[in-house]
Amino acid sequence: MTAIELNDVSKSFGFGATRIHALEALSLSIPSQGVYGLLGPNGAGKSTLLRMICGLVRPDRGGISLFGEPAGPPTRARLGALIDAPTFYPFMTAREFLAMLASVSGVRADVPALLRRVDLTRAADQKVSGFSLGMRQRLGIAAALVARPAAVILDEPTNGLDPDGMIEIRHLIRRLAQEEGLAVLLSSHLLDEVEKVADRVAILNRGRLVAEGKVGDLLGGEERLWLDVAQQEPVLEKLGEVAWVEGKGVAVRIARAEVPRLLSSLLSENISVYEAKWIRPDLETFFLAETRDSKA
Amino acid sequence: MALPVRSELQKIFRQRALFAAGFLAVPAFAVLAKIFTDGILFARVARALPAAGIDPVLSAARSLGVADNSLAQLFFALGVASIFVVDYRFATWRHLIPRRSRLAFWSAKSVAALACLSLSLLLVALGDLGVTLVLAVLRGQQIGDFTWAISVPVFFLALLVAVAELLALTAMTALLTVVFRSSMAAVLSVFLFGLATVLLQVYLGSSSELGWTPSAAASLARSGVFDGGRFQVVPYLSGICILLCWGVVCGVLGFVLFQRQELPSE
Missing domain, CATH: 3.40.50.300 (P-loop containing nucleotide triphosphate hydrolases)
Incomplete structure (x- = not known):
């Protein structure tokens, strides 16, 4: 009821x-x-x-x-x-x-x-x-x-x-x-x-x-890895659809097991990674995405 | 219905200054005026005259005519508007509306206003009675000499006129308070309306053309009680009916507006 x-x-x-x-x-x-x-x-x-x-x-x-x-x-x-x-x-x-x-x-x-x-x-x-x-x-x-x-x-x-x-x-x-x-x-x-x-x-x-x-x-979306990198374009090109710009960095949809390999491949291509962290989906991000989308 | 009335009375009693201005000022002024005028008369003339013919109840009945005084109506309107405006002023409708129907609140406020006005009229009459008795005793009249019983029906007839006039005033003030959501605007409008009808009556010299106004209707009803030495049914009932019509029309109009009134912010 x-x-x-x-x-x-x-x-x-x-x-x-x-x-x-x-x-x-x-x-x-x-x-x-x-x-x-x-x-x-x-x-x-x-x-x-x-x-x-x-x-x-x-x-x-x-x-x-x-x-x-x-x-x-x-x-x-x-x-x-x-x-x-x-x-x-x-x-x-x-x-x-x-x-x-x-x-x-x-x-x-x-x-x-x-x-x-x-x-x-x-x-x-x-x-x-x-x-x-x-x-x-x-x-x-x-x-x-x-x-x-x-x-x-x-x-x-x-x-x-x-x-x-x-x-x-x-x-x-x-x-x-x-x-x-x-x-x-x-x-x-x-x-x-x-x-x-x-x-x-x-x-x-x-x-x-x-x-x-x-x-x-x-908030059911997957966790995402957020990277603060020196150059965003090479990362976006390399990772294709699983990566997107988020704030001042790049967010990547990736399994935890794949992270070491990703980081070493970026380093091997001379892309500097200053920070890497897991971001859990939260209501604030969801709210901002929904209200911004509808404003647009 | 009984419970919201008690809460309305509690609210107006707790606003002491407004309660005093709205419902105690008129009796206080009326008694002071009575002491002043009758006191002068007593000191200058009446002391030397025989005390026969003083009728305190008839005097009290006449004192109820204060309900027709424009200045008294200004104070009464202030008291009534204070009861109706309190939940707009403090934005407290949000606490009340979900709890009961709007009709219950409207009725409770109307009943509370009429109860306070009746108290005010009672104080006016009691004050007049007291002053008349004291002055009569000072002139040597014995309490046992007063002719109480003869004027008691006159008192109740005059009380009904005063209540009917204040019912019309209450309904008009309530309607305007809902329209303006402000006591000042409502009180001034009621006062100006009352003053305008009195001035028109004076200008035209007869109440017949303006018999539909509350002031003229009250005068008509009072003439049925006090003029000619005996009770005249037709002018009395005509006046009362016109006053009741004002009360019912303004009251229903005010309630309909209140019932449909949006309160996006009180």
């Missing part, structure tokens, strides 16, 4: 020449368990998509289903969301804010436990206006969890957190998915973060879906 399903969703803002297509015929299925990463450069349509799921923005075309039913107030009540920068009533304390959200949701929430979970116990009775960005981020995550949701939408949840805080939130996200069985839709610019926690990812660019699948499958 899917937690969130988008069918052929489109959304534009503005009129005439200033019209911007935020999303174009987007279809996605987010499973009811696990972490689903949403990636995309600025302006790709991620925030519009998240706001649309939460009912803040209406699609021009297409439909959204939540937990197998058309999206509406009853199904949206099963979502928890942290969208964009966390915003609060500055005149309330963290405890009051969470209690208020729980009462609006019609649930009895264990606010002290929730505050402990995001490490805000000591600041529980401070007004939110005095919170640092990291504390606001933690309170935003607590707000998303206050009504015991079945699916959580987290938009840049580690923004403003220190490295320890980022690791804690990453663990929290994994726990939510693995131990509590929630669906987590995680939007982030931090590709490394998404790669570490997400089971599946979707990459958006200019409102379109450019790649989607399991992280392992998307």
Whole structure:
């Protein structure tokens, strides 16, 4: 079963020449368990998509289903969301804010436990206006969890957190998915973060879906040998289709056993090799390749 | 429905300055004005006159006419707009919209605004009652001499007019707050509209041509209560109906706009 399903969703803002297509015929299925990463450069349509799921923005075309039913107030009540920068009533304390959200949701929430979970116990009775960005981020995550949701939408949840805080939130996200069985839709610019926690990812660019699948499958390409050589042309000529320019060097698709022979043949042809290293496929490289391709 | 109302009340009570300006300033000014005018009258003239004929409940009923005062409406509109604008101002719709239907939030804000306005009217009436009683006792009247029962129905009829007028004001302010997403723009528009209708009424010299405006409708309804010495049903009900029409039309229009309003950033 899917937690969130988008069918052929489109959304534009503005009129005439200033019209911007935020999303174009987007279809996605987010499973009811696990972490689903949403990636995309600025302006790709991620925030519009998240706001649309939460009912803040209406699609021009297409439909959204939540937990197998058309999206509406009853199904949206099963979502928890942290969208964009966390915003609060500055005149309330963290405890009051969470209690208020729980009462609006019609649930009895264990606010002290929730505050402990995001490490805000000591600041529980401070007004939110005095919170640092990291504390606001933690309170935003607590707000998303206050009504015991079945699916959580987290938009840049580690923004403003220190490295320890980022690791804690990453663990929290994994726990939510693995131990509590929630669906987590995680939007982030931090590709490394998404790669570490997400089971599946979707990459958006200019409102379109450019790649989607399991992280392992998307990065399923072979490792490649990267060479920093004095002259690239002779290497490319010698190796043909298995070599290409990558950055300031040459990448070679080659088996590990073949490397000593390759290096000695380059040296024998007086091609200086300054550095040779194995490069594992990562999400950043994949992301850049996908978003650059579609820009072109 | 009950729970969002409580959260709306909590939000406005926590914004103390706005709550005081919107809902406590008018009763405070009304009581001060009553003390000032009746105090002068008491000091200059009334002390020497017999104390008979003072009716505190009727005086309290008349004091509810403050709902028709343009300056009072400016403060009331500020209070109402503060309730409706808070989630635009702090960009907190994103926390609320996924949790309940927009109708629940719209209704909760409307009920919270009307509850605060009713509290304000109650304070105006209680303040007037208190000042009248104190001054009457100072003039030597006994509490047992007051004719409470006769004016009680008049008080409730006048209260209904004031509530209906403030219902129309609430709906209009809510509509404009949703349109502008700003309390200042909404409050100024409501104030200018109220002022313009009052000026037109003064200029034309009769409320008949402008009977459809909230101010004229309220005057019509009040004339049914206070003019002629006895209750007149037709002007009273006509005025109330016009005010309710304003309330319903603006309220429904505001809700429809809010229901369809995009919130790409609050």
